[in-house]
Amino acid sequence: xxxxxxxxxxxxxxxxxxxxxxxxxxLLPSPVLVENxxxxxxxxxxxxxxKKMCALKLPMHAGGxxxxxxxxxxxxxxxxxxxxxxxxxxxxxxxxxxNMLGFELETIFNCELRLNGxxxxxxxxxxxxxxxxxxxxxxxxxxxFAQLTxxxxxxxxxxxxxxSLKSVLAKENRYAYNGNYxxxxxxxxxxxxxxxxxxxxxxxxxxxxxxxSIYGHxxxxxxxxxxxxxxxxxxxxxxxxxITKDTPWRPNYVIKPAYGYGGKGxxxxxxxxxxxxxxxxxxxxxxxxxxxxxxxxPKGTPL
Numbered sequence: 001x002x003x004x005x006x007x008x009x010x011x012x013x014x015x016x017x018x019x020x021x022x023x024x025x026x027l028l029p030s031p032v033l034v035e036n037x038x039x040x041x042x043x044x045x046x047x048x049x050x051k052k053m054c055a056l057k058l059p060m061h062a063g064g065x066x067x068x069x070x071x072x073x074x075x076x077x078x079x080x081x082x083x084x085x086x087x088x089x090x091x092x093x094x095x096x097x098x099n100m101l102g103f104e105l106e107t108i109f110n111c112e113l114r115l116n117g118x119x120x121x122x123x124x125x126x127x128x129x130x131x132x133x134x135x136x137x138x139x140x141x142x143x144x145f146a147q148l149t150x151x152x153x154x155x156x157x158x159x160x161x162x163x164s165l166k167s168v169l170a171k172e173n174r175y176a177y178n179g180n181y182x183x184x185x186x187x188x189x190x191x192x193x194x195x196x197x198x199x200x201x202x203x204x205x206x207x208x209x210x211x212x213s214i215y216g217h218x219x220x221x222x223x224x225x226x227x228x229x230x231x232x233x234x235x236x237x238x239x240x241x242x243i244t245k246d247t248p249w250r251p252n253y254v255i256k257p258a259y260g261y262g263g264k265g266x267x268x269x270x271x272x273x274x275x276x277x278x279x280x281x282x283x284x285x286x287x288x289x290x291x292x293x294x295x296x297x298p299k300g301t302p303l
Contacts, residue, residue: 033297036113042087043115045236046077052232053092053224063191063222064203068211072220073130079236080289085296088289089237092229093261094220096188099127100155128159131186131215138175139186140165142198156186165189165201170209185209187216192259227258227284240286249275253285 053075060067072094079087103124106113113120131137137160141147144164153162163177175182191199202218211217230240241247243255249272256266259282267274268288275285 032295034295035298038085038296039113040116042079045087046079047116049077049089049092049232049234049237050075052234053228056224056228056231058223062219065206065217065219065222066211067223068214068217068219072224073215073217074220075224081292081295082290083292085292087236089229089232089234090289091226092224093226094216094224095190096131096186096216098149098152100124101149101152103127104155131184132159133184133215135183135213136181137161137184137186137215138163138168138177138182139188140168141188142190142194142202160186165198165205168205170205170207173209173213175205175209175213183213185214187214187218189218190221190261191218192221193261193264222259225258226256226260227282230284238287238289240284243275243279243281243283243285245279247279247285250285252288254288255283255285258282258284 054071058067074094074096075092076095076097077092078090080090082088103120105111106120111120115123118126139153139156139160139162141153142165144150144153144162147153156162161177161180161182167177169176171181175185187202189198189202191202194202206214206218211219227240227242229237230242242258249270253270254266254268255270255275255278257264257278260266
């Protein structure tokens with residue numbers, strides 16, 4: 001889960017990792033102090049929405065990929081913090097996010113969070129077990145040096161080898177890289193965000209391997225793209241719908257591409273002309289979320 005509470009939710013700082021040169025700016029989530037009881041309520045809201053997402057009836061094929069399993073192995077829920085300390089879902093996607101970095105930040109800031117009674121050590125172990133499945137792991141992305149979240153790669157080096165997509169081959173139902181073989185793939189490549197060449201490389205890499213060997217299978221990115229939440233009814237999920245030629249313009253709605261990523265294409269104040277320009281082009285509209293103007297921290301504690 002991530003909570004977006006203002007324009008400064010992410011810092012861009014020059015952080016040195018084993019992957020990136022010192023001069024490369026990267027995104028770092030900024031911390032905010034919130035009471036454990038409030039976080040527990042947010043986690044319960046997230047679990048409820050997650051169960052509804054996973055219960056959706058999905059197609060056997062999406063984005064050219066066959067459905068690899070009954071349930072996605074990872075989900076990222078982005079929330080906005082609203083008035084009265086309530087949260088609303090901005091979007092959900094079946095994509096491996098900055099999990100290990102989140103654990104590192106909890107440790108750095110000594111949060112000692114127990115989410116639904118589960119400690120950070122238990123959550124971190126569970127994450128590693130799901131990703132590795134007891135096997136050697138190769139973690140890939142399309143362009144390592146262009147990623148603003150590359151510190152996640154550095155954090156994952158304790159259990160995975162990091163490689164660029166173009167450097168990996170599939171051989172004998174395994175993944176070959178730099179003279180070594182791996183039985184498990186941690187995929188961070190987003191097909192509809194990659195170049196045509198990179199998308200082709202990903203298809204070719206995955207077409208001859210067992211889908212169960214992949215954490216972050218691209219099928220789920222297509223099947224559970226932004227428009228999936230159109231079918232979720234929940235008090236913490238704002239109304240959304242696909243924009244068609246018969247859909248009239250509505251004020252107080254944002255528009256965004258169904259297969260967008262990282263905020264690309266999102267229009268927070270669309271005009272009638274903007275709305276008409278995307279009719280029938282796999283875009284959706286979502287009720288504007290009224291974000292909180294301030295974060296309530298425990299009494300007597302500085303932000």
